[in-house]
Amino acid sequence: MAQGKKKIRARFPFFRIPAAAVFAAVLLCALPAHAEQERVAIDLSALSASANPPTWRVNQGSRVEIVVSTEEPAELHLHGYDLGIEAGAGEAGVVRFDASVAGRFPLTRHGHGGGHDSPLGYLEIYPN
Amino acid sequence: MHLARWPTRTAGGAAAAVAAFLPSGAAAHAFGQRYDLPIPLDLYLGGAGLAVALSFVAAAVALKRPSEDARLELDLTRRIPFLGPVAQAAFIVTRLIGLAVFLLVLIAGFIGVQDAFENIAPTTVWVIWWIGLAYASALIGDLWHALNPFRAVAAVLRRINPVPPLRYPDALGVLPALLLFAGFAWTEMVSERADSPAGLAWLALCYAIVTLAGMGLFGAATWLRNGEAFTVAFGLIARFGPFTARRRQESGERMQIVVRPFGAGLLSRAPVHPTLMLFVLLMLATVSFDGFRETPAWNWAINWAASSPFLRATLIDLRAAGVDLLALFSTAGLLGAFVVFVAVYALFARLMAWAGGDEVSTGLAARQFVLSLMPIAIAYHLAHYLSYFMLAGQLMIPLASDPFGFGWNLFGTASYRMDISVVSAKMVWYTAVTAIVIGHIAAVWLAHITALRVFSTPRRALASQYPMLVLMVGYTASSLWILAQPVVETGLAGG
Numbered sequence: 149m150a151q152g153k154k155k156i157r158a159r160f161p162f163f164r165i166p167a168a169a170v171f172a173a174v175l176l177c178a179l180p181a182h183a184e185q186e187r188v189a190i191d192l193s194a195l196s197a198s199a200n201p202p203t204w205r206v207n208q209g210s211r212v213e214i215v216v217s218t219e220e221p222a223e224l225h226l227h228g229y230d231l232g233i234e235a236g237a238g239e240a241g242v243v244r245f246d247a248s249v250a251g252r253f254p255l256t257r258h259g260h261g262g263g264h265d266s267p268l269g270y271l272e273i274y275p276n
Numbered sequence: 277m278h279l280a281r282w283p284t285r286t287a288g289g290a291a292a293a294v295a296a297f298l299p300s301g302a303a304a305h306a307f308g309q310r311y312d313l314p315i316p317l318d319l320y321l322g323g324a325g326l327a328v329a330l331s332f333v334a335a336a337v338a339l340k341r342p343s344e345d346a347r348l349e350l351d352l353t354r355r356i357p358f359l360g361p362v363a364q365a366a367f368i369v370t371r372l373i374g375l376a377v378f379l380l381v382l383i384a385g386f387i388g389v390q391d392a393f394e395n396i397a398p399t400t401v402w403v404i405w406w407i408g409l410a411y412a413s414a415l416i417g418d419l420w421h422a423l424n425p426f427r428a429v430a431a432v433l434r435r436i437n438p439v440p441p442l443r444y445p446d447a448l449g450v451l452p453a454l455l456l457f458a459g460f461a462w463t464e465m466v467s468e469r470a471d472s473p474a475g476l477a478w479l480a481l482c483y484a485i486v487t488l489a490g491m492g493l494f495g496a497a498t499w500l501r502n503g504e505a506f507t508v509a510f511g512l513i514a515r516f517g518p519f520t521a522r523r524r525q526e527s528g529e530r531m532q533i534v535v536r537p538f539g540a541g542l543l544s545r546a547p548v549h550p551t552l553m554l555f556v557l558l559m560l561a562t563v564s565f566d567g568f569r570e571t572p573a574w575n576w577a578i579n580w581a582a583s584s585p586f587l588r589a590t591l592i593d594l595r596a597a598g599v600d601l602l603a604l605f606s607t608a609g610l611l612g613a614f615v616v617f618v619a620v621y622a623l624f625a626r627l628m629a630w631a632g633g634d635e636v637s638t639g640l641a642a643r644q645f646v647l648s649l650m651p652i653a654i655a656y657h658l659a660h661y662l663s664y665f666m667l668a669g670q671l672m673i674p675l676a677s678d679p680f681g682f683g684w685n686l687f688g689t690a691s692y693r694m695d696i697s698v699v700s701a702k703m704v705w706y707t708a709v710t711a712i713v714i715g716h717i718a719a720v721w722l723a724h725i726t727a728l729r730v731f732s733t734p735r736r737a738l739a740s741q742y743p744m745l746v747l748m749v750g751y752t753a754s755s756l757w758i759l760a761q762p763v764v765e766t767g768l769a770g771g
Contacts (some may be wrong), residue, residue, distance in 0.1 A: 250701035251311035
C-alpha cells in the first residue's frame, strides 16, 4: 500500500511537466489569433547609394506590407513569394501578403534593360 | 550553377502581376538561388560544442572496439535467395535508364527552348544528378555505378574491342579524373554556360567523347576507374553509404550485395594514391567554396581586392579587355580554396606523423587519413543543399510533362508551380546541424580506427589523433560558420 502511494507521488512531477508544457503550447498557439502587422518601407533612391544590400526582418505568420518609394518608375520582384511591386515617381508601390513561409528572399529590380540584376536587399522571414 | 527567379507558386492572389516577372527568355542568371535563413547563433555554437564533446565519445568507442572490416559487413546475397541474380538484372535496367536520361539531356539541350526553367536539361543535371545523386550515394550506395551510361556503352565496347591499344600508366593514378573534375567544378561555379541548356548539352557531349576515347584507348574498366571523374567522385561519396555491390572473383564473378555501417566503406588498410588524395581534397575545397562564395565575407573580400590600389589598374585593364571580373575572382577563389585545403592538410599530416612518433612519413600519413575527412564534407553538402534540393527538385514535376518547353502536357503536370512551404526553416536548421554533428563523429571514429591500424601501439595512435582532432573540429566549425552566414549574391560595388 505504502509502496503504491510512493510510486504515484514519485511519478507525479513527471506528469506535471508535460501537462504544463501542453498548456503553455496551447496558450502560445492561441495568442497570435490576429496576425501582427509588419511594415517594410523601402526608399529606392537611398538604397542605390549603399554598396551592401540591407536585410529587412519580419516574423513568420505576420501580415507584411512592403511600401516602395522611388523617384523614377521601378518594377521590383520578391523572389520565393514571387510577388511583383510596381512603383511610379511620387507614387509609392505597395504589396501586402501573409508571411506564411520562413526564409531569406531576395528583392530584385526588373525592367532595367535586363541582364545582371543583383538584389536590392533581402527580406528575412523568421520562424516563431 | 546559378539559376535565379524560378517560378514559384504564389502565396496570395497576385498571379496576374507575377506573370510579368516569370522568366521569359531573358538571360536567367543564378539557377541555384537558395532561400535559406542563416542558422541562428545558439544553434551554431551548440552544434560546434556538441561536435567537440562527442569527438571524445567517438574516439573512446573506436579505441575500445577496434573493428575489423569483415566484422562490419553483412553479405545480403548469402541471406536473401535470388538477390544476386535479381540485382544483376536490375543493373542492366538501371544502365538503360541512365543512357536514356543522358540522351534526353542531350536532345533537350540541343532542340529544346533555351531557358533554364523551361528545358529539362539544367534541372536534370544540376539538381537531380549532381545534388540528388550525391545524396543517394551517401545515404544508400553507389547508384552512379548502376546508372552510369558509359558503363552501358562499356559492355558493348568490351565485345568490339577486347584488347585496348594502349596500356594505362598506373603511376598517373586518377590524374585524368582529377583534371576533369576540376574542369567540372569550375563550370559549375564560374561558367555562365552551366545555366544554358545548349551549353550544358555541348559540355555533356564533349565529356562523353573524352570518356569514350579514354575507354577505347585504355580499356573501359581502367578508364572508368582512373579517368571518369564522376565514377571517382560518386564512388568516394558512396563509400559513406551503407550498401555496396561487388563481384567476387572466388565465387565465379557472382554479384554480392553487402550492408555495412555508415562510413565503414571509408576505412581502408592501404594508403590511397597521391592523386586520389588530391581528388578528395579538391572535392572538399569545392564543396566548402561553394558555400563560402555566398557569404558576406567573400563579397567583402572581392570588393576589397577590386578597390585595392595594388590591383585596381590591372583589373581595369582586364575588364577593358573583356574579362568578367566576377568570374575571375571566383576562379581565383576556387583555386585558392584548393591550395588552402592542401596546405592545411599537409601541415596537419606532418603534425600527425610527428605526434605518432614519426613511425610513418608525412606523405603516408596524409594518404592514410584523407578519406576520414569525407563524412564532414558529405554532411556539409547535405546541409547546404537540403532546402534547395527540396524546392528545385519540384521543377521536375512540370518539366516531366514538358521537357523541351514546347508547351506539351504529357502527364497533366505542366502547370505545376513550386511550393516553397514544403520545407520549414526550422526543420532545415535542425537537420543541417544534426547532419554536421553526425558527420563529424563519423570522421573522428574513422580516423581513430585508421590510426590504430597505422601505428604500432594504441598510445602512439591516440597521440597522432590530437592534431587530427583539432583539424576536424576546425573543419566542422567552419562548415557550421558558413551555414550561419546570410546568403548574399556577390557583386562588385560601383559597377
